Amino acid sequence: GGGNVLHIGGIFPIAGKGGWQGGQACMPAARLALEDVNARRDLLPGYQLKLHSNDSECEPGLGASVMYNLLYNEPTKLMLLAGCSTVCTTVAEAAKMWNLVVLCYGASSPALSDRNRFPTLFRTHPSATVHNPTRVRLMKKFGWSRVAILQQAEEVFISTVEDLESRCNEAGIEIVTRQSFLSDPSDAVRNIRRQDARVIVGLFYVVAARRVLCELYKHNLYGKSYTWFFIGWYEDNWFEVNLEKEKVNCTVAEMRIAAEGHLTTEALMWNQNKNERTISGMTSEDFRLRLNDFLRKEGYDIENQRYPEGYQEAPLAYDAVWSVALAFNKTMDRLHKYGKSLKDFNYNNKEIADDIYSAINSTQFLGISGIVAFSSQGDRIALTQIEQVINGSYVVLGYYDIQADNLTWFDREVWKATGLIIFNIWNKHRR
């Protein structure tokens, strides 16, 4: 390859319906990060990092062909970045044959936390199981010892529920029933009611969530004596939109009544301290403004974003490129000691691959998405946020740091049942 350039491959969900909205902003975010790391004189001195990328449309087959094109054509790539869970599964399973580390910025599937199947996988996107310690922590806080599970029959939710069940067992919390459905939740919801479960964890994509909520309204499974956990990464007004289009036979008013009071958990993807300078020198707010500016120039539709922060996962792609640059920087220093260089990598020298692996494995820096560090399975270590719908909109109730088992709580929760309010007042004064 030309001169002192370090090449990496990138597979992004650009077009196609499979791509989650955040996905489209991942390649632009990665481009911004490349600009920034290449501008730094203290990073990879004398080298430029170059990203060769193409569109997977979030389809594993297309993603595989993009990977083959990247690997069967010059120049040699030193690492691969990939997006969606399906694409990342395919790419990460094959990458070991080329001794390549794969860094996924948009894959949430718990199945990817498997060093046997994916020995060289790391991800800046947390696994969906990151919600579970948060759910269990809240069940303990509020003394909920009997919970039910309602899930859509999708791989990501099946493996998330398995992790949730084992954590509930460890915590002495009884799973009274586990109901699953493919696309029509009515039977499953009826079974939940029959079991008289009062705390229910719901795991489904947002279209199914609207159908579930309408069923809850029809079966009166909402309000003062029910607590629902939903996933927090749906768009904020998810329960008020697309009702006609998706033939949900509830009115917006009915959906609002059923939605009132439910809790959500989600992984934080934007550094919460908006004034805190990260490794790039930008705060997460600086990044949001700069990304939106960049996207506007590229013709992206900025206005109808589903999150106030814009494209939710963009920081994960930005931080992934920084992870690569910092890992290569470490590896260059080590290789120089025995007269080698990353330029010598040719998909076959295992010792250089192992050096890159151990460099990425010891990643630890403050990125736009918060502290970037990986578990031994290559999973992103992340903070989670708990919200509740109060008077129709989401209110942050607190944050949970799983590693430190530290729950930051703002005492803003509102339960409709007067009994619970009296109990909470008494309970607070008792301490």
Ligand SMILES: CC1(C)CO[C@@H](CC(=O)O)CN1
């Ligand atoms: C939070 C979400 C929407 C979970 O799915 C990820 C996509 C995937 O896992 O394929 C993107 N981020």
